[in-house]
Amino acid sequence: MSGDHDVVVCGAGAGGLAAARALDAIGLRVLVVDKQRAQRPVAKGEVLQPGALRVLRRWGTDRLLTRDGALRLGRLVVRGADGDPVMTLDYGQLPAADNALLAHDHTAILDALTAGLGPGVEIRRGVRATEALLDGSGRVVGVRLDEGDGGGGHDVHVPLVVAADGIGSRLRRAAGIEGRRSDYPHRLVSFELTGADHDSEDFSAYLTGRGLRLVYPLPGGRQRLYLQAQPGELRGLDEDGFARWGEQAVREVPALEGLSEAVPKAAATRQLFPVARFLAERLAVPGLALVGESAYAVHPMAAQGMNSAITSAASLAEQLAARLTPSAAPTARPGTPQPPAPEAVDAALRAYEEERLPVLAHTARTSDNAARMVTDLSWPGRLLGRRAVRCTGANPRLLHAITYNMAGLGPRPLTPLDRLHQIGLLPDPRAHRVPSV
Structure with missing residues (x-):
């Protein structure tokens, strides 16, 4: 079985499937394994930023999503x-190809990524990666x-293992990669609403005395609602208790009054999430790369997690493609690389980490702020x-920089002086100097 695949991707979430799609595109034979026997609908990873959409356009995945609503x-x-805007990130100010977010169900995004996989990719569900195999030098x-x-x-022996197995990654720990994790002092409760008397055309976060209330539309006239909760608020609540709690949480916000009747009806759709921030100290060791939440996790408020997973997967494939030579073997697919040599893989992994780790660190700071x-x-x-x-x-000026950063189009770090402008301690004489698109 060792010769059947060039890569094993552990995890079939957005990061793992994006990695499979990207690596398949450069001619590598990919085995994807996931411990779940079927996709589970989760109320996150539903909003695609322009940076990730650039990648999905190259793959044709965006067309599948658009066709699917x-x-x-x-x-x-x-x-x-009261609903009045306090801060607006207007994506219409970005370049024409990058001037919108795209919203769909998480499972629809996974289905679109899966539909683009070629015959060089095999997916096996209900299969758990229990440990990493190491050679005498410590290489995976x-x-x-x-x-x-x-x-x-x-055992499956391959030149490259991609760990896309989540924030508690077993493979990351086996590779000895540490990370900095901090848990936010609250949880999020999501509801999927239908028939709500509330217009939501934007990704809107509401400031309240009890924390975040976040609403955005989904296809089919549905809306996603996130409510911030302190852990003690939810202890012992059954479905009826969640219905009453959710109804009260939106009634406290005048702008969300139109959701109050829809929330109790949606109590069965609730999902409860602990929220953490995590960044691995490394993205790769010889023979193994981290993609997705095994490397990086952020608060859903920023809509960055899935997007960074997709762009990281594309970056990994680009670094590998630059170091693999086309095969002259008559049995190979025309123009595809030979099974990658470990030395080439490890050089690509070093370049991947060097490129992506600063980007993820900057995005983590932006998302946390x-x-x-x-x-x-x-x-x-x-x-x-x-x-x-x-x-x-x-x-x-600051709005434009932050919009660019949130869109994932490239880091535009804020300076210490910008931070003083941002909290109003110093006036900004350049406030209206917005870069041209």
């Missing part, structure tokens, strides 16, 4: 409880797989957060 959203808005040379059928594990501005309920956090939202919302 995906919605274009033009703005990410932070609003007061494959994985041990458990099919869960009582037959014991078996955005999340804390609207979720921090301590009095200093609320004071600084609300002030930052107002001052940023009144500064076109």
